[in-house]
Amino acid sequence: MIGRAGRPQYDDRGIAYIMAQSEKRDFYQRFLYEPFPVESSLHKQLHDHINAEIAGGTIKSFQDCMNYLSKTYFYTRLIKNPIYYGAAQSKSAEAVNEFLGKLVSGILNDLQAAGCIQIGEKYSVGSTELGDIASFYYLSYKTVQMFSAKLRPFRLHGESFLPLLELLTDAAEFD
Helix, strand or coil: CEECCCCCCCCCCCEECCCCCHHHHHHHHHHHHCCCCCCCCHHHHHHHHHHHHHHCCCCCEHHHHHHHHCCCHHHHHHHHCHHHHCCCCCCCHHHHHHHHHHHHHHHHHHHHHCCCEEECHHHEEEECHHHHHHHHCCCCHHHHHHHHHHHCCCCCCCCCCHHHHHHHHCCHHHC
8 A cells, every 4th residue: 555645735745555374474575675676557458549649639640659658667667678679689769669669650550440540642641531430439549440341231220139249259358
């Protein structure tokens, strides 16, 4: 438990209490003196975050995307521990930027294939209606791609409601 009880005007420090079973005391106490780095998990949801930033107008080009990511904790940890994120063993700025460029390029291509964004001249990017829907409703880009593909031939008139329910349960959010 960590906090200042929401009273920053009265307290200038916080206190942390670690509550654990007595047999785990030594395990947790070791981390007070030998901390381990906390890695980012942004890379696992990067498609959806980038889609939301494009839909929101923050990212308008490939370079904007690179600049945006360079200000994240993910980028900080990528530089320090590139192997964890699947990058080359080299920690050089060139190697990290090359990896990030390939990652961004792949993500933008995936989002375009899903119908969430359009890639224009000079690698400019813009959101589509599907991208806006995914961002607004916090849906995975895979979900809106699947809905779009499966609803295209689907006709509500004269069909059972069951296929629509089956379609909804196929959403990535229910995995």
